[in-house]
Amino acid sequence: MTLPADLHRPAYGTATLADVLPSVASCLGVGGPDPLGLTDVLRGARRVAVLLVDGLGADLVRAHPDLAPTLTALAGPLGDLQAPCPSTTPVSLTSLGTGLPPGSHGVLGFVTDVPGQDRALTHTQWTDDPDPATWQARPTVFQQLAAADVPAAVVGPYAYAGSGLTRAAYRGARYAPAVSPGDLAAALGQALTAHDRALVYGYHAELDLTGHVRGVDSPSWRQQLAHVDLMVAQVLDGLPDDAALLVTADHGMLDVPADTRVDVDATPALGAGVRLLAGEPRARYVHAVDGAAGDVLAAWRAELGDRAWVVGRDEAIASGVFGPVDDDLAARIGDVVALARGTWAVTATQQEKVPSMLAAYHGSLTATELAIPLLVARGSAL
Template identity: 45%
Template sequence: MLVLPKYGEAALSDLVAAAMAGLEVESARNLLGLPPARRYVVLLIDGFGWNLLRTYATEAPYLAGLADQSGRPLTAPVPSTTSTSLVSLGTGRPPGEHGVVGYTMLVPGTDHLLNTLRWNTTVEPLVWQPHATLLEQAERAGVAVTSVSPKAFRGSGLTVAGLRGGEFVAADSAGQRIAYTAEASARGQRSLVYLYEGSLDWTGHRDGCHSPAWRHQLAATDAFVARLRAALPADATLLITGDHGMLDVPFDRRVDVDSDPRLRAGVYLVGGDPRLRYLYTEPGATDDVVAAWRERLGPDAVVLTRDEAVTQGWFGPVDERVLPRLGDVVIASLGDVAVECAAEFPMEASLLGWHGSLTADEMLVPLLVAA
């Protein structure tokens, strides 16, 4: 029932390097067999899952047509969540190497979490994630590199950690994103543009990914991509992907860590996402915590120790500096279940659409090529 990540074979982390190889950047590897080009635009649509595209193909005729012609699924990293996926995309590395191993994670040596979307601590992004990004490497190779994203992302901790390099162009409307991406793509003899689009994920979290609102947003996104392709230089290749898929979790299918004292016993901190929960345990308590959660969740989740999850390759090779950031216990939800912590993350209780675990709905993202 689990879809394991295909790092170094057919993963989201392999995409930008494949484009760089198509641009003839030395040492970059085209593991995905992308066609060579002088210009690439990598469009990441937040919350754009392969299974959702196939389910609602009639709402997205342009994107579904690309999927039929030459599309294929890639795997997201683990957890299948935005911050981890964006840094994997930007560095070409699995989470165990780059170290952004979730939406929230322990800052080693402390008793608090790093929220990677808000980056609300004094943790320096360049210390947390010291590896050079692929955008930096492409820029050093003489490629005109541009990131087109919302203004709020400029200089953010997540941007610095995983997507630094080249020129940042702020674009808050769909029209701006199309116009500025087309301009950036025309720069230089070779160009690489990263473009972020987040409306689909925002809608899915709040209304659910099978709601009329989500389906209307998918149709709007489809029209956006078709217009973007038409605006790009003729010699540009547009690569369309997502950072994760999504599924709906009914409100009566959530288990709160504080709902039973036995579930909280031995746990001093809760992190991760509702679909891939990290539990940080008191010394000597890990085995008891695993047993309690396996009994509570049964077939609705895979409950592993940190070492078990690492051994199974969920995070790729894990550096020693990264290991303590992972939960001592890792809970990967199956089906339509989630593990909430309303006391620490009150917003979780109000959102319907979720992602983060290793199901096909969450792990498989499209790779669509519009040349």
């Protein structure tokens, strides 16, 4: 299955976010191969911190070296990595935590159908239904580290402690709630120094939120990037001599103008035969009523044309964009998959009022959405 020239299949197993923690674990003496080839980069490190900044796309960092001098000065020995598909936070965080592509771990979108229950699951609002241990049944890299007696800690927002997504992506790690960027920087340092061998993972959310609400070409976003850079500098100030810091992201982001939006709720052809509209504006899953999947696919293709890559579920799976898809997870993908091209987005101004009002989005497979940094700093003894 050939994708349009402007969309790209993530390079699972060699250069994606899913490959980061398996490589780190390998360098700490746990697990199998080192898919990213971090052995030389992390040689001698007994403690490794991985900081993921939500929405810190590689293209965005490169566009603002003056606002992010600390990030710009860090080494990027492997070049850019890629987000998984869809390029959205719940999918990416679960790929990071499990070391697996989405088709294997089953968190396949921001919002997905719960097969057989005629309802949707918004992964960022998930608590315990469905059971996280069942919905995402694969072991995490944190569990592998714990089994090998290598302490693992996650430092993340206080509000996410115990959430369904936290339990699905990070189980096996001790969760240390943080209440601010300064608290995150301090807690990362404290967790690193608590053991002589450890993996510490930190997650920062505010840059992504600012981008969504104000746009990535806004003074607000640029100011927030400068705050992120300061936080990274603070983490580096507390980095032990025998530790290393990796900074990465879950996806990039792009502004979507008003004239490149298609509103499902104002386009009758896109609503006909649809049981459930899932996904998000740049990565849509469309679930059809019984017997209507072919008609829905034809209507979405005709209406969107070259504004999106529109395929049926089987075609999407065969393309490899999700990695290998387990048979029991396939139904979570829509009968129709629509991945936006250019700056287009498929909003739903009545069904999804707040998401449809945002300034910037991600989720599709353009280079800007997929490209994420992997920046490295090493302690003075390494």
